[in-house]
Amino acid sequence: MSEKAAVTPETVDPQDLAVLQEQLGRVPRGVVGIAARCVCGRPLVARTAPRLPDGTPFPTTFYLSHPGAVAAASRLEANGVMKEMNVRLGEDGDLAAGYRAAHEHYIARREELGHVEEIDGISAGGMPTRVKCLHALMAHALAAGPGVNPLGDEALALARDDWRPDRCTC
Template sequence: MERISDKDLKVIQKQLGREINNVIAVCKYCSYGFPVVILSYPIRNGTPFPTIHYLTCPHLVKEVSRLEEKGYISKFEIKIKEDSEFSRAYENAHFSVIQKRLNLLMEEDKKWAKHLESVGTGGIKDFKNVKCLHLHLADYLAGIENPIGKEVYDLIEKKECDTGGCGGEV
């Protein structure tokens, strides 16, 4: 995998409003050429960091936050309890993230494998719960077959901003 460009790193740091030191690559770009989802190394500052797909697009972050404010986390948790096929697909998404995360580990970090294989996306321990819709959308946009991420994406009418302003002047 090639190293992330300095330009992408600057845009990501602008999008997030902070320094980031464990980004590996950009998984998805918007039509303006700016990062939407990044791939993060599962160890940050010497400790496990189970969130490998991170949503960086400010527009999508806001749109997903609106869905959370409307109670969609609870709605998805109810769907997980009531729909066995959806629940199975959701668990499989966690297992896909776990496998991808473990495959990213360098030899010197394999001591964390036991911990990292015991939690799903974003460190979720109970696969009947939903921690954050941003995580699931990021997984979905990064290529994980995540049914919550897909539904979140489908619920968002406007998939990107009008200006590509998040990457301006970096």
């Protein structure tokens, strides 16, 4: 697949929106694509416009929607994984550089959907200097694929006992 094809948002069909509503427990807002899917085809990660229909700036381009993935990310957060990652981020220059590159990738993918001045330079999950939301980092890792977000990849690996993207739990 060419790079151009890899970054083009896919069309969202009414069934995707119905599944997202079921997963989120509310009507999804600003969805422009499904950035990652379960092996069964249902959404794992919604791709969201940088400005919601009501005009609100929305920096979270990749939104984790699958209940199993959301629960796994919450368990990791509750177990102090973010604190450990933040310590390592401050000590490991290579990790910090990879995380900064993930931040830049995130912003570039959002900019494809339009520029919103109010969120210019802001990505998600605490990037590029801290870890504040594993849900966002896991969503980015699932959407971008392995090797783009080192801490998102790590969180997915740590979650494998609870949830994994290669096994349907829908």
